[in-house]
Amino acid sequence: MKEMNIMVVGVGGQGTLLTSRIIGKTALNCGLDVKLSEVHGMAQRGGSVVTFVRFGEKIYEPVVEEGSADMIISFEKLEAKRYAHFLKKDGIIIVNDCKIEPMTVVIGSAEYPKNIIEDLSKEHKVYSIDGKKIANELGNPKVLNSVVLGFAAKYIGFDKKDWLNTVEMTVPPKTIEINTQAFNKGYGE
Amino acid sequence: MMPGSAIGRHLVVEDRENRLQQDASSLCINKVEYGDKKIGFITSGICYQYVKEAFPNASVLKLGLVNPLPKKLIEEFAKNVQTIYVIEELEPVIEEQIKSWGINVKGKELFTKQGEYSSNMLKKVISGKDDKVFAKSESPNRPPILCPGCPHRSVFSVLNKLKIHASGDIGCYTLGAVAPLSVIDTTVCMGASISMLHGIEKAKGKDYIKNWVAVIGDSTFLHTGINSLVNMVYNKSTGTVIILDNRTTGMTGHQEHAGTGKTLKQEETYAIDFRTLCLAIGVKNVVEVNAFDVKELEKTIKESVNNDVLTVIIARAPCALLKGQVFPNKCLTVSENCKKCGMCMKIGCPAITKNEDGTINIDSSACNGCGLCLNYCKFDAIKKVERV
Numbered sequence: 001m002k003e004m005n006i007m008v009v010g011v012g013g014q015g016t017l018l019t020s021r022i023i024g025k026t027a028l029n030c031g032l033d034v035k036l037s038e039v040h041g042m043a044q045r046g047g048s049v050v051t052f053v054r055f056g057e058k059i060y061e062p063v064v065e066e067g068s069a070d071m072i073i074s075f076e077k078l079e080a081k082r083y084a085h086f087l088k089k090d091g092i093i094i095v096n097d098c099k100i101e102p103m104t105v106v107i108g109s110a111e112y113p114k115n116i117i118e119d120l121s122k123e124h125k126v127y128s129i130d131g132k133k134i135a136n137e138l139g140n141p142k143v144l145n146s147v148v149l150g151f152a153a154k155y156i157g158f159d160k161k162d163w164l165n166t167v168e169m170t171v172p173p174k175t176i177e178i179n180t181q182a183f184n185k186g187y188g189e
Numbered sequence: 190m191m192p193g194s195a196i197g198r199h200l201v202v203e204d205r206e207n208r209l210q211q212d213a214s215s216l217c218i219n220k221v222e223y224g225d226k227k228i229g230f231i232t233s234g235i236c237y238q239y240v241k242e243a244f245p246n247a248s249v250l251k252l253g254l255v256n257p258l259p260k261k262l263i264e265e266f267a268k269n270v271q272t273i274y275v276i277e278e279l280e281p282v283i284e285e286q287i288k289s290w291g292i293n294v295k296g297k298e299l300f301t302k303q304g305e306y307s308s309n310m311l312k313k314v315i316s317g318k319d320d321k322v323f324a325k326s327e328s329p330n331r332p333p334i335l336c337p338g339c340p341h342r343s344v345f346s347v348l349n350k351l352k353i354h355a356s357g358d359i360g361c362y363t364l365g366a367v368a369p370l371s372v373i374d375t376t377v378c379m380g381a382s383i384s385m386l387h388g389i390e391k392a393k394g395k396d397y398i399k400n401w402v403a404v405i406g407d408s409t410f411l412h413t414g415i416n417s418l419v420n421m422v423y424n425k426s427t428g429t430v431i432i433l434d435n436r437t438t439g440m441t442g443h444q445e446h447a448g449t450g451k452t453l454k455q456e457e458t459y460a461i462d463f464r465t466l467c468l469a470i471g472v473k474n475v476v477e478v479n480a481f482d483v484k485e486l487e488k489t490i491k492e493s494v495n496n497d498v499l500t501v502i503i504a505r506a507p508c509a510l511l512k513g514q515v516f517p518n519k520c521l522t523v524s525e526n527c528k529k530c531g532m533c534m535k536i537g538c539p540a541i542t543k544n545e546d547g548t549i550n551i552d553s554s555a556c557n558g559c560g561l562c563l564n565y566c567k568f569d570a571i572k573k574v575e576r577v
Binding site: 011012045046047048060061062063065066067068078079081082084085087088089101102103104105106107109110111112113123141 | 235237238241242307308309319320321322323324325326328329330331332333334335361367368369534537539541542543554
């Protein structure tokens with residue numbers, strides 16, 4: 001498999017960290033060299049969060065650089081816009097169609113951009129999913145990240161069983177079933 | 190070490206340094222990877238990864254030991270490679286030593302002393318190549334914010350209302366500096382909140398700090414706040430110090446501390462009592478308040494800043510993210526009562542947003558039901574209900 005650079009971005013608390021770990025572990029289990037780096041500390045406090053996952057035959061640098069991302073998986077629209085310039089020429093964006101206003105917008109010192117997905121689609125290949133709706137239908141809003149991961153997994157590659165193996169190994173034991181369901185929903189089954 | 194032994198001991202240290210330097214050139218952690226001998230890099234740590242990413246075919250001397258440097262190995266590398274770059278972040282520590290031996294290397298005349306390096310940056314500087322394809326677009330900032338149900342927000346909302354300045358400290362509560370709370374005016378290092386208030390009082394006089402307080406977390410207070418408070422007592426300072434006691438070390442991931450009653454291994458232990466501690470070092474006025482009791486907090490702060498007595502206010506309520514916390518309530522909007530005044534938005538709670546029509550919405554999945562917003566709504570447009 002050729003080298004792949006993925007960024008998982010979102011708002012602190014959405015589960016981006018766990019998602020990037022599942023991607024990293026899946027690549028590792030498939031025998032690839034993996035580097036993963038993440039933002040710590042304030043990640044739980046509603047700030048903008050970015051994690052990098054790189055895998056291939058041999059990986060050196062742990063971060064994805066501007067102009068080198070094959071894929072951005074964004075859990076929120078504005079965050080997709082914020083990091084879109086990291087993409088390669090033919091890189092793709094997987095975006096959860098959800099709007100979370102940052103405090104700067106809430107207090108009126110900035111405006112939340114309109115038509116983000118439409119604008120991003122002019123320059124990039126964008127695939128969007130309403131993860132929140134699907135997670136709510138499954139009865140647990142917390143499995144949003146598994147829905148988005150399932151949706152992104154199709155575009156990343158690897159066998160579905162490899163993905164489900166890592167989901168099973170990574171999520172809390174009590175939530176394996178619901179997370180598997182969520183992954184399958186996102187994957188399109 | 191006794192001062193008298195120090196001179197004699199220094200001979201031992203020098204001898205050790207010399208032997209280390211001789212051995213450094215044959216240590217396996219200092220390794221040379223020869224490739225293209227026209228271009229070479231001397232580097233260590235994370236920078237090695239950037240170099241390999243950007244110039245996979247170049248020659249590299251990777252240092253595993255940076256002090257003392259392997260002089261022989263570096264001299265040999267320099268003889269074999271045409272152009273050598275020293276790649277190190279921040280100050281030119283390795284570079285200056287190598288240059289002092291008369292070896293010609295390139296370093297900070299090309300590369301920045303600021304921030305983290307990247308393979309892109311190395312490529313840009315050395316070969317003028319930039320991988321960047323798309324321009325960065327403007328996006329509104331998304332700074333981190335205090336969580337819903339955070340007791341710090343309650344204290345800051347009162348300070349904001351009273352237009353009181355705060356010298357701040359290191360912790361989640363440093364976020365009290367950002368809008369809309371905008372209370373904290375200074376942040377330097379752990380314990381500095383109290384020392385700075387002390388300094389302001391000494392420099393400008395006790396009347397100047399009538400609209401100032403120091404805010405410091407429980408863990409930070411035990412770490413380096415006590416000594417500053419001892420100084421205030423000893424040097425007859427006035428002023429108000431608020432200990433934001435959320436029963437944990439919040440920002441770094443909920444480590445226990447000497448005031449929580451648990452060791453890092455989660456064993457039961459003695460919990461230092463802040464009130465007793467403050468009284469023991471000579472603080473005359475110590476007041477304990479529930480951090481969510483906005484009225485009591487307001488009254489206490491008003492009284493103490495106008496007093497010429499050093500006061501410690503312990504504002505206590507557990508961190509909303511602490512394990513085992515239960516939130517029996519949640520807040521709801523009563524839209525027909527909402528006058529769109531936006532007062533509840535002034536507390537900067539991430540669970541509260543505006544609807545298209547200007548009324549407010551409370552996200553029930555985010556709300557922890559602390560009820561702070563109720564204190565700021567004059568029109569009964571928010572109610573607290575039991576979570577079912």
